[in-house]
Amino acid sequence: MxxxxxxxxxxxxxxxxxxxxxxxxxxxxxxxxxxxxxxxxxxxxxxxxxMTHWQHPRFFAYFPANAAPVSVVAEYLVSAMAAQCMLWQTSPAATELETRIVDWMRQALGLPEGFSGVIQDSASSATLAAVLT
Known part of the structure; x- marks a missing residue:
């Protein structure tokens, strides 16, 4: 298939x-x-x-899914290790990779040096973080 x-x-x-x-x-x-x-x-x-095909070009409901080919490969690598990427202590390499990727995104968007953040795992946790902030 x-x-x-x-x-x-x-x-x-x-x-x-x-x-x-x-x-x-x-x-x-x-x-x-x-x-x-x-x-x-x-x-x-x-x-x-x-299934409802979230990656279908005519699917316009909810939030877009994250199954771009590069995301599928990344998810495969993470699941092969059963990585728990919650904290630096649980996955130092994943935490530092995320930190670097966030900085790359800062650069790509033309944001000033020192601007930083974290990648949220869902719209729910992103909304909670925004409300708490």
Whole structure:
């Protein structure tokens, strides 16, 4: 499956009713391990077509998702390490990388030296930080 190249041709939202996907999944867990080919085939036939496609060019609801190709690669690298990037102590390299990237963004926007910030993980936490500030 080449999800990104087929995205434009998919409907933004599936034409399904609540419970349709639930009923398409086996009622009991498998007794033995399933081959990855079957797992991926189920994913491509039962899950992907029935999702709301946040990266679709005609999706204009909520907040835009962060699945640009570069974000997908970065997320893969982080999840491969199971990194918890909350504090410097939990992930020193991630914290310092974020600090450098924020400074690059400052430079790209033409903001003055000394202007700094942090990257929030969601609109909710960004709103909370703004309210507290």
């Amino acid at each position: 080449d999800y990104r190249s087929s995205l434009r041709d998919r409907p933004v939202r599936p034409a399904i009713a609540p419970g349709d996907i639930f009923r398409s999944i086996e009622e009991s867990p498998p007794e033995t391990a399933e081959p990855m080919e079957k797992i991926f085939a189920d994913f491509e036939t039962k899950i992907v077509p029935e």
